[in-house]
């Protein structure tokens with residue numbers, strides 16, 4: 001049967017707000033009728049021609065009115081879409097942050113990448129959407145974890161490489177060679193399976209870490225030798241203290257990785273070039289954990305007194321920091337002049353900084369038989385132990401160097417400015433032979449405080465996370481820095497603390513891994529916010545300003561502890577995934593690795609042009625220890641690692 005129909009449109013654009021009909025036509029009534037009594041032909045071409053003819057029949061005014069109405073509807077639709085408005089707000093935040101960066105000179109080379117990050121918002125084409133979906137590693141519901149049990153294959157890595165930003169930056173030849181070499185050096189463990197014994201080939205992960213170190217060192221050696229930090233994109237360097245920070249931080253890593261040639265070159269620099277007799281302000285905490293800690297551990301590993309002499313020199317030069325009315329040290333010391341001062345804008349120090357220098361100064365006293373170092377840092381701990389202003393063992397973030405009291409009361413975090421206070425309570429107790437009970441009490445009480453005030457579950461997947469408290473208000477914000485905690489909890493359980501600490505460590509370890517796995521690059525952002533509302537689509541939210549990754553070590557560090565104590569291979573596999581993603585998104589062709597601005601964009605992760613010294617001092621060292629099968633390689637019954645991954649001995653008399 002043929003259906004007869006009119007192609008009829010009725011557009012009425014007008015105003016009928018008055019009861020009386022208007023005396024003139026304030027509206028346009030438009031009726032379009034189909035092709036008279038023509039037979040309705042529903043083929044596409046007929047429809048297209050017919051509508052086009054109708055359109056041509058309209059007056060210009062009518063056409064303009066229609067176009068205007070359609071445009072208005074589109075604009076309203078976009079403006080009321082929350083995800084779009086949020087994106088615009090986010091772009092404004094990034095623009096502000098990058099504006100701040102622009103003040104710093106060496107960032108100019110990175111600007112094209114930043115421009116790409118701020119590229120205009122355009123709707124994604126279906127093919128782009130598909131591409132994104134392919135890159136997305138952490139779909140809601142942790143499908144990601146379930147889907148990708150194994151490692152990304154080399155072929156897949158190479159295929160993806162061709163599509164992303166690194167085409168311009170990364171030396172793919174180097175990378176393929178590395179993958180090939182790694183694949184050739186196979187570690188072939190015997191695996192018993194259903195009565196059959198077969199060889200299971202495994203990429204030599206230890207060699208992959210050594211390759212990563214060599215690549216980082218190549219950049220440092222070529223463009224930043226003897227300087228604090230490599231700027232791998234601009235092939236230059238940055239100075240912070242002017243003390244060869246990266247070189248010193250990396251000394252014991254080279255020793256542990258058995259990179260003899262590199263170690264010897266660095267040692268020559270220390271003996272011939274390194275001088276602390278310099279009119280320079282250094283941060284007490286950073287120079288203690290990186291320089292003093294690095295020299296002490298290298299002395300222990302090598303037995304070479306060069307490093308002990310240097311350690312004593314820098315330790316002594318840092319001591320003026322403790323000359324304060326309260327004996328709570330200032331943040332900054334001029335190691336040439338022997339003067340110390342707080343930052344320009346405050347007389348406060350941060351709590352983590354004044355309570356995370358103890359392992360190093362205590363060890364320096366033990367080695368030199370000079371008790372002054374230990375006395376100074378022990379006094380800080382004794383004062384903090386007694387202070388008011390804690391909540392269930394949790395400490396505020398600031399302490400005043402004049403009054404010796406906590407300031408900015410009511411704010412509690414296990415992230416920046418407080419993190420290593422908790423870590424050093426446990427580690428000092430271990431270092432000293434588990435005798436200093438005040439340290440243990442403070443540690444255990446703080447963990448109760450964490451459980452009571454900061455520990456929550458996310459939605460929908462019930463990941464356990466540690467949030468923050470501000471004047472009684474809980475915030476589901478967690479810094480990547482907090483990922484030291486699973487490792488510290490596991491270490492405590494290994495040294496006899498309750499087994500439930502290990503259970504909590506495992507839960508938090510899973511969360512820290514998900515902070516990587518749920519990102520499109522497979523690398524964690526600096527800060528995440530967990531969703532807690534029922535029915536949330538994903539567990540993790542990341543604000544635009546928090547999407548950077550600084551090559552930080554905390555998750556890898558915890559994976560190392562968890563693997564050492566449980567021997568569960570999944571921790572190694574997680575670490576292997578992370579190493580591959582560092583190689584994929586942060587490796588710079590001409591040498592070195594770079595921090596990135598955006599872990600959510602695998603096409604434009606936007607390099608920041610900086611390789612932090614802790615990438616060599618900590619991150620790569622913990623990767624190596626994670627993949628090593630030798631439990632005697634820095635046994636956790638003999639050594640305790642400082643917060644910069646420098647192993648210091650557990651005191652022999654104390655055991």
Ligand code: DMJ
Pocket residue numbers: 420481552553554614618643644645
């Ligand atoms: C390092 O300097 C130390 O691990 C410190 O405790 C925290 N920050 C960095 C690494 O993220």
